[in-house]
Amino acid sequence: MVRIIAIIFFSISAFLALWFSLLNFQIVDINLYIASIQLPLAVALTIELIAGICIGFIVAYTHIVKLKSENRMLSNQLRKK
Numbered sequence: 001m002v003r004i005i006a007i008i009f010f011s012i013s014a015f016l017a018l019w020f021s022l023l024n025f026q027i028v029d030i031n032l033y034i035a036s037i038q039l040p041l042a043v044a045l046t047i048e049l050i051a052g053i054c055i056g057f058i059v060a061y062t063h064i065v066k067l068k069s070e071n072r073m074l075s076n077q078l079r080k081k
């Protein structure tokens with residue numbers, strides 16, 4: 001039952017994303033300071049979304065590594081006592 005609900009949810013999400021892409025297909029200029037490129041708006045938004053997700057994962061990963069290191073250090077201190 002859960003698998004069917006998940007398939008329906010992702011199918012609706014994919015349909016909405018496709019519909020959004022077709023509605024926002026006008027070309028936009030993106031200025032990169034050293035160059036300028038032209039992309040469809042939907043492609044530009046998708047690239048920004050993926051970049052934001054990647055940056056979020058990197059920030060979260062560094063925080064997790066820091067916490068694991070701190071946890072390991074505190075565990076070693078407890079073993080020594």
